[in-house]
Amino acid sequence: MTSSGSASANLARRPKRADARRNYEALVSAAQEVFAEHGAAGSLEEVARRAGVGIGTLYRHFPTRRDLFESLYLDEVEALGRTAAELADQPPWEALAGWLRRFVEYTVTKRALAEELSHDSEFFRNCRTEIYTAGEPLLARAQAAGVARADVSFDDTVRLLSGITKVQYADPGQLDRVLGIALDGLRAPGSADNPDR
Amino acid sequence: MTSSGSASANLARRPKRADARRNYEALVSAAQEVFAEHGAAGSLEEVARRAGVGIGTLYRHFPTRRDLFESLYLDEVEALGRTAAELADQPPWEALAGWLRRFVEYTVTKRALAEELSHDSEFFRNCRTEIYTAGEPLLARAQAAGVARADVSFDDTVRLLSGITKVQYADPGQLDRVLGIALDGLRAPGSADNPDR
DNA sequence: AACGTAGCGGAGGGATGCCTCCGCTTGCAA
DNA sequence: TTGCAAGCGGAGGCATCCCTCCGCTACGTT
Secondary structure, three states: OOOOOOHHHHHHHOOOOHHHHHHHHHHHHHHHHHHHHHHHHOOHHHHHHHHOOOHHHHHHHOOOHHHHHHHHHHHHHHHHHHHHHHHHHOOHHHHHHHHHHHHHHHHHOOHHHHHHHOOOOHHHHHHHHHHHHHHHHHHHHHHHOOOEOOOOOHHHHHHHHHHHHHOOOOOHHHHHHHHHHHHHHHEOOOOOOOOOO | OOOOOOHHHHHHHOOOOHHHHHHHHHHHHHHHHHHHHHHHHOOHHHHHHHHOOOHHHHHHHOOOHHHHHHHHHHHHHHHHHHHHHHHHHOOHHHHHHHHHHHHHHHHHOOHHHHHHHOOOOHHHHHHHHHHHHHHHHHHHHHHHOOOEOOOOOHHHHHHHHHHHHHOOOOOHHHHHHHHHHHHHHHEOOOOOOOOOO
């Protein structure tokens, strides 16, 4: 199972022997660190090093770089889908804004995903689909309710937010401010209940 | 002259012998291509290859990677300064928006700059300063005139726009739309003359 | 306690990048 | 035309990364 994958598949891949699972987990979190720091081009040897594990071990668990990416992101992408479901009973704008905030919060530590999202691998095409399935209705609903501007596609939105995740900020507050600007730009011109500004 | 540099310095560096100047120019434009494609980590050997020049030649003209960056960006950063001056007689919002659009247009083909702008080298600190000197007053003026929201710093603005330059777009129209959203978010809530939406 | 095997680590070959060094080439001044 | 310094190219040493392979280790089972 190397390309299509859904949640259960990811779980099923977790190895069973105790030491193996320990290493697997160490690798995943080392990889998150490394890719967050250096982007998708981060070195696999550094990942192994940081996980305190031989390079051979990394390659047995993740025969290709892509396998490693999959394990990193599949869970999170699905969580994004769940978040969308949970937000369904919020008012349209709050639902959209909440989901987008979650989107940024998620990818900001994982620039590699955003980086890769435009690339053309089967796996990432699936991730894209899953994300779009989750988020697009939220935008549509907000637009239908007249609280999000109508001349914007979900794709536009994702790219805008992806960009936001890609730069470094002086402090978390700045990210919040910048994100606030973007969300505000997304808002329909007349739409009222202006919260905090 | 490897660190501080202003316009004339950059011009002065241009070599005089005909073949040398030819190579220098080929290198600069090859470097623009390569860094636009691969980001700041692009390979110098690829630059030399693409310029049709030996690697030794590259290193004589640009002893360090940074020297190469300087030559690429100094001119452009200064052009950004000049643009700010030219826009000074426009209404506050148009001046700000125009400059920011120019900023994006400029960096979008040169992600490397945005990438490096946060790093801590003397040269890029100078670029930053120059950019801030050019743009900050435009924001201040727009804020004073009540057409740009007041709770935003110029630094916030630059990061937002830097982010926008960092993702790939399906077509130029999309970049325009996304940029439009961002600029709209930057706008003061009540500010009237809504142009195109 | 003993054993079979899943799992481990890292040596090492191939590729690529960085940068230096030095013998050859060539533009141009006289 | 000639001479020579400025300029050129690329071989090669060093570092890093990718990925494979194989002898050793130790987990969990019986």
